[in-house]
Amino acid sequence: MQAQTLYEKLWSSHVVHVEDDGTALIYIDRHLVHEVTSPQAFEGLKLAGRKPWRVDSIVATADHNTPTDHWEQGILDPVSRQQVETLDSNIREVGALAYFPFKDERQGIVHVIGPENGATLPGMTVVCGDSHTSTHGAFACLAHGIGTSEVEHVMATQCLLQKKSKTMLIRVDGQLGAGVTAKDVVLAIIGRIGTAGGTGYAIEFGGSAIRALTMEGRMTICNMAIEAGARAGLVGVDEQTVAYLKDRPFSPKGEQWDRAVAYWRTLHSDAGAVFDCVVELNAAEIKPQVTWGTSPEMVAPIDGIVPDPTLEKDPVKREGMERALQYMGLNPRTPIKNIAIDKVFIGSCTNSRIEDLRAAAFVARGRRKADNVRLVLVVPGSGLVKRQAEAEGLDKIFVAAGFEWREPGCSMCLAMNADRLEPGERCASTSNRNFEGRQGAGGRTHLVSPAMAAAAAIAGHFADVRELA
Amino acid sequence: MNPFRKLDGLVAPMDRANVDTDAIIPKQFLKSIKRSGFGPNLFDEWRYLDVGQPGQDNTHRPRNPDFVLNQPRYQGAQILLTRDNFGCGSSREHAPWALEDFGFRVLIGPSFADIFFNNCFKNGLLPIKLDAAEVEWLFAQCLGTEGYRLSVDLEALTITRPDGKAIPFNVDPFRRECLLNGWDDIGLTLRHADKIREYEARRRIEQPWLFA
Numbered sequence A: 001m002q003a004q005t006l007y008e009k010l011w012s013s014h015v016v017h018v019e020d021d022g023t024a025l026i027y028i029d030r031h032l033v034h035e036v037t038s039p040q041a042f043e044g045l046k047l048a049g050r051k052p053w054r055v056d057s058i059v060a061t062a063d064h065n066t067p068t069d070h071w072e073q074g075i076l077d078p079v080s081r082q083q084v085e086t087l088d089s090n091i092r093e094v095g096a097l098a099y100f101p102f103k104d105e106r107q108g109i110v111h112v113i114g115p116e117n118g119a120t121l122p123g124m125t126v127v128c129g130d131s132h133t134s135t136h137g138a139f140a141c142l143a144h145g146i147g148t149s150e151v152e153h154v155m156a157t158q159c160l161l162q163k164k165s166k167t168m169l170i171r172v173d174g175q176l177g178a179g180v181t182a183k184d185v186v187l188a189i190i191g192r193i194g195t196a197g198g199t200g201y202a203i204e205f206g207g208s209a210i211r212a213l214t215m216e217g218r219m220t221i222c223n224m225a226i227e228a229g230a231r232a233g234l235v236g237v238d239e240q241t242v243a244y245l246k247d248r249p250f251s252p253k254g255e256q257w258d259r260a261v262a263y264w265r266t267l268h269s270d271a272g273a274v275f276d277c278v279v280e281l282n283a284a285e286i287k288p289q290v291t292w293g294t295s296p297e298m299v300a301p302i303d304g305i306v307p308d309p310t311l312e313k314d315p316v317k318r319e320g321m322e323r324a325l326q327y328m329g330l331n332p333r334t335p336i337k338n339i340a341i342d343k344v345f346i347g348s349c350t351n352s353r354i355e356d357l358r359a360a361a362f363v364a365r366g367r368r369k370a371d372n373v374r375l376v377l378v379v380p381g382s383g384l385v386k387r388q389a390e391a392e393g394l395d396k397i398f399v400a401a402g403f404e405w406r407e408p409g410c411s412m413c414l415a416m417n418a419d420r421l422e423p424g425e426r427c428a429s430t431s432n433r434n435f436e437g438r439q440g441a442g443g444r445t446h447l448v449s450p451a452m453a454a455a456a457a458i459a460g461h462f463a464d465v466r467e468l469a
Numbered sequence B: 001m002n003p004f005r006k007l008d009g010l011v012a013p014m015d016r017a018n019v020d021t022d023a024i025i026p027k028q029f030l031k032s033i034k035r036s037g038f039g040p041n042l043f044d045e046w047r048y049l050d051v052g053q054p055g056q057d058n059t060h061r062p063r064n065p066d067f068v069l070n071q072p073r074y075q076g077a078q079i080l081l082t083r084d085n086f087g088c089g090s091s092r093e094h095a096p097w098a099l100e101d102f103g104f105r106v107l108i109g110p111s112f113a114d115i116f117f118n119n120c121f122k123n124g125l126l127p128i129k130l131d132a133a134e135v136e137w138l139f140a141q142c143l144g145t146e147g148y149r150l151s152v153d154l155e156a157l158t159i160t161r162p163d164g165k166a167i168p169f170n171v172d173p174f175r176r177e178c179l180l181n182g183w184d185d186i187g188l189t190l191r192h193a194d195k196i197r198e199y200e201a202r203r204r205i206e207q208p209w210l211f212a
Helices: A006-012 A039-047 A078-094 A110-116 A131-139 A148-157 A182-193 A215-223 A239-245 A254-264 A315-328 A354-364 A383-391 A394-400 A450-459 B027-031 B094-102 B114-121 B132-144 B173-181 B185-190 B193-206
Strands: A015-018 A024-027 A030-033 A058-061 A098-100 A125-128 A142-145 A159-162 A166-173 A201-206 A232-234 A277-282 A289-291 A299-301 A343-346 A375-378 A426-429 A444-447 B006-013 B079-081 B106-109 B126-129 B149-153 B158-160 B166-168
Touching: A006 A142, A006 A201, A006 A232, A015 B193, A024 B193, A030 A110, A030 A148, A039 A078, A039 A148, A058 A078, A058 A110, A078 B027, A110 A125, A110 A131, A110 A215, A110 A383, A125 A131, A125 A148, A131 A142, A131 A215, A131 A232, A142 A232, A148 A159, A148 B114, A148 B185, A159 B185, A166 A182, A182 A215, A182 A277, A182 A289, A182 A299, A182 A450, A201 A215, A215 A232, A215 A239, A215 A354, A239 A254, A343 A354, A343 A450, A354 A383, A354 A394, A354 A450, A383 A394, A426 A450, B006 B106, B006 B132, B027 B094, B079 B132, B094 B114, B106 B132, B106 B149, B114 B126, B114 B173
Parallel strands: A030 A058, A030 A125, A058 A098, A125 A142, A166 A201, A166 A277, A201 A232, A343 A375, A343 A426, A426 A444, B006 B079, B079 B106, B106 B126
Antiparallel strands: A015 A024, A024 A159, A289 A299, A289 A444, B006 B149, B149 B158, B158 B166
């Protein structure tokens, strides 16, 4: 048989029907649902008098609008509260395999709770009305974000209309330096291929540096595949994948576990499989990364400088850089390390898992945030992550360093709740998007790893975590 | 969904690359549980000088006179010229909802982000990819000619310029058919309900753990 890529294996095992022009009907195994992109879909279903096709494919949670402090007060913003209550009532009416509502001990960011509950399994197709669904591809499942019309389509038919993507392999070989993390790798990748570099592709991440990452690190990388333009990111199954999933609540058990694992072990690209595009990076050359602009591709190493737009030849790019620098309040050629910050956000579906919190705590231990830093928010990705972190005493390290230890949710990644930047405030953030206004109107976001965010909190400006003894 | 066949419309230029869906419709408006009413908040942070809130009356808010869609010459525009990677970022379908609600029916650009591109077709909005040189030329014409209009014909797959020249474009045949007829995807898919059930039955045997 011809050597196949992982993407081709996942695709061909889910095709239900193909139209003449190649548009395929793809079966969906797991449907993750949150409060922001689902209400119109539930309403559409109801108005059309349709029933969900397979309720036990749905795993739901409230994450975008939920507050991260004073849970005893509930959700104060009435518009946010209505959206969360609408999800409550929709799930009550329709049902789900699992629902983790606001305040539930397993509530959290949808892309954190799926894997940690074993609701994301290799070989699945996973969708959610959320672009960061690409995260789940770390488990060798075909996972991507969809719009609300498609949320309704999946509820009604258990399928999605799709065109097959092209395939890209990003191979990162070699060993990452100390203090260099998965976040730095993916920012370096986006810096290389650009925010539209992966458009039309499913990206598989491979090579020895990816193999060496934990599942948390692989999730961070796949999470930001969408920031490179690719709907789906993928990593093949290996022993780490299997070990991570063992004994999770929704993982298969007993004889089914053995059968599942035997199948999962086939979920990698075959030797000699041909990709439409291959990009190679040397892990040893990757330094801690900091974005300086308003697109994730506007990124520089920590020892670099803010670039000078006058050196850019492409006029559209040059104008984009000038606009970004104006919005960010930065001058060309400023050393990245000289950029002072006002706030720090450690959290989001990119970097809120236990390993991320450990990395931040390792830097914060025995230190204190700089006086010019007004707020350092640490927001765990889920109730389970929070509990684990507290069992390890990480919360105490953060509090002693002057950081705030909060309740789980999406929080200041997109500022739909009360956690946000004020106009002009500058933030070192472990989230995924540095778009204008993303963390609050007028706010200025610099994307970094959790260790680099903690280092910036301590120094009051960006600092090279490798130089902290 | 409203069908789309032909449109002769005024063109407005959105002359920046990587316009993300956060810019198209900021997060605070995503708290709505409705599908309509997003037009007044399209490009909210660029269009107004204050910070908008959901449920607010937008008619008296201070407008940014420099923002392209606030300029008198582009009032009533139905076709938006865009740059590379328009619609990147968040999957929020509120972005096409806002564009459509504002009055746009056609977007013309060199490239669009995947999820956004897909979402447009579900809402009677036609995104057209043209090669970069052609888009560059249209930008120059649009910026240089007040009242610049284009005529878009989805049946013929052509954009006709004021000088009479027709530019051909491509749309997936299946998507074109759906848009021309205003078909509901779900209804179309449910014609294959037997195939879906068959597939499901087979999977239940092969991979029972997916149905636990």
